[in-house]
Amino acid sequence: MWNRCDFDWQSYLDLAVEIAGAVAVRPGAAEGALSQADQARLRCAVSRAYYAAFHKALAYQQARMPFSESAEPVHAAVRDRFKNSANRTLWTIGNNLGLLLADRRKADYDDYIDNLAFMAEKALERANRVVTDISGL
Numbered sequence: 001m002w003n004r005c006d007f008d009w010q011s012y013l014d015l016a017v018e019i020a021g022a023v024a025v026r027p028g029a030a031e032g033a034l035s036q037a038d039q040a041r042l043r044c045a046v047s048r049a050y051y052a053a054f055h056k057a058l059a060y061q062q063a064r065m066p067f068s069e070s071a072e073p074v075h076a077a078v079r080d081r082f083k084n085s086a087n088r089t090l091w092t093i094g095n096n097l098g099l100l101l102a103d104r105r106k107a108d109y110d111d112y113i114d115n116l117a118f119m120a121e122k123a124l125e126r127a128n129r130v131v132t133d134i135s136g137l
Contacts, residue, residue: 023117054075100123
């Protein structure tokens with residue numbers, strides 16, 4: 001089930017930064033001031049940021065302690081392996097994955113999101129932190 005892939009998931013994070021950067025958000029502007037296209041861009045950025053972080057985390061864990069094919073749901077399993085660690089960096093990775101997943105679900109399924117631009121900004125920061133922390137392990 002879990003096959004090694006040559007795709008570099010950092011590309012998803014780079015794309016998320018690029019997509020979010022295409023949105024000009026005026027400080028203090030109401031959320032309704034965002035065009036539909038800009039809302040779609042920010043939602044996409046949140047989703048791509050999550051998947052970049054998740055797949056980096058999954059690859060890290062698969063290299064050390066592979067999941068069995070029955071490890072479902074894998075998103076929770078990856079997050080929880082990190083969160084259950086006594087190591088602060090590993091715990092922080094798990095915590096950020098949980099926050100990113102919650103925001104990704106909102107971005108993908110909710111019709112209205114308060115402070116979407118802020119959510120996207122935080123998602124990019126968190127995903128970058130996850131990727132950076134994993135690279136430093």
